[in-house]
Amino acid sequence: MSEFRSGFVAIVGRPNTGKSTLINALVGSKIAITSPHPNTTRHAIRGLINGDDFQAVLVDTPGIHKPKTLLGHRLNAVVSESLDSVDIIVMCLPADETSGAGDVFLAQEIAKYPRAKKFALVTKTDLVSKKNIAARLLGINELAVGFTWNEIVPISAAIHDQIDLLATLISKNLPAGPAFYPTDMKSDQNIEQLICELVREAALRDAREELPHSIMVTIDEMSEREEKGSRPFFDIHATIHVERDSQTGILLGHQGQQLKDIGMRARADIERELGARIFLGLHVKVSKEWQRDPKLLERLGFSEK
Numbered sequence: 001m002s003e004f005r006s007g008f009v010a011i012v013g014r015p016n017t018g019k020s021t022l023i024n025a026l027v028g029s030k031i032a033i034t035s036p037h038p039n040t041t042r043h044a045i046r047g048l049i050n051g052d053d054f055q056a057v058l059v060d061t062p063g064i065h066k067p068k069t070l071l072g073h074r075l076n077a078v079v080s081e082s083l084d085s086v087d088i089i090v091m092c093l094p095a096d097e098t099s100g101a102g103d104v105f106l107a108q109e110i111a112k113y114p115r116a117k118k119f120a121l122v123t124k125t126d127l128v129s130k131k132n133i134a135a136r137l138l139g140i141n142e143l144a145v146g147f148t149w150n151e152i153v154p155i156s157a158a159i160h161d162q163i164d165l166l167a168t169l170i171s172k173n174l175p176a177g178p179a180f181y182p183t184d185m186k187s188d189q190n191i192e193q194l195i196c197e198l199v200r201e202a203a204l205r206d207a208r209e210e211l212p213h214s215i216m217v218t219i220d221e222m223s224e225r226e227e228k229g230s231r232p233f234f235d236i237h238a239t240i241h242v243e244r245d246s247q248t249g250i251l252l253g254h255q256g257q258q259l260k261d262i263g264m265r266a267r268a269d270i271e272r273e274l275g276a277r278i279f280l281g282l283h284v285k286v287s288k289e290w291q292r293d294p295k296l297l298e299r300l301g302f303s304e305k
Helices: 019-027 070-083 101-110 130-143 163-172 191-204 245-252 254-274 294-299
Strands: 005-012 045-050 054-060 088-094 117-123 151-154 216-224 233-242 277-286
Touching (some): 019 045, 019 163, 054 163, 088 101, 117 130, 117 163, 151 163, 191 254, 233 245, 233 254, 245 254, 245 277, 254 277
Parallel strands (some): 088 117, 117 151, 233 277
Antiparallel strands (some): 216 233
16 A cells, blocks of 8 residues: 655745636635635635545645735735745646746745745646647746756646646655545635635625725624524624725615625525525625724734734
8 A cells, every 4th residue: 555645735826827726626625715806815725635645735825916015915924934834836827928027036935945846837728729838838947946846737727627637746746644634624714714705705706906905704693593404504694894985885786786796696605615504694894994904904814923
C-alpha cells in the first residue's frame, strides 16, 4: 500500500484569475464564492481534496493587489500568512491575458518561499485557442526568476478540463503525513461563514461598479425549528452592510425588488449547500467607511495580525 501524503496548497494570483472556481472544481463542492468583480475572496478559505492515499488542504487567498484601504492591506496580509508554511504554491495565470507587473510582483513574492513546490496554472483555457495557450505557456517561464516551476499545467475549471490531472500532480508532490481533517469534510468553513458568503455572492451578481467592495454580510440570528420533517428548517436573519446611504437604495431597488431577488437567489444556494429548508430575512445597514475603520473590521472578522 502506498504511503499516505498530506499537506497545504496555497492558490494565488491576481484578482479575478479563477482561483475560487478552481478550488470549487478540485473539491467538488461550492465552498468559495465567485463573481466577475476583483477581490471577491476576502478570507483564506480552506477546501479539502480527499483521495484514497492523500489529503490536500487548499487555501483560497484574496488576489494580490495595490491596496487603497485598510481592508486592502489586511487582504494582502492574508496572502503572505497563507504562504508561510505551505507545501505547494499554485499560481493562476489566465489564458486570455498576458503577464503584467502584478504577475511579476507575485512571482517575486513566491520566490521567497524556497521550501514550497511551485505550480503555474494557465487558467480559463476554454476562452482561447490552442495557439494562444501555447504562447501563454512559453511566456510563463520568464516569470520564474530565482526558482523553477515544478509543474506548468493548462486547465479550465469551468469545463473541468485537466482538473483530475492537477489533483494527481498535487497528491504526488505532497509530503508523507496523516490527514489533518476528517476525510468526509470538504471545507473548514463553518455554516455561518458559508451563509454570509452565499448572500454576498447573490448581492454581487448584479452589483454596480461602486458597490462590490462596499458589501459585507453578517448573521444576526440563526435557529433551527423544532418541527419534524424530511429536512431540517432554519430561520436565518442577516444584515448586508454598505458604506454610504446612497448604496442602500441600489441594493433595495424599486419597491424593494432588488433585495427580494438577492434573497431568492441566496436562499436557493443556501438550501442546496445545507440540504435544508430555510427562511431568510435580509436587511440593509449603512456601516460608514467600514473598510477604513479598524474597530468595524475587527467586528467583521478582519483582525489585525
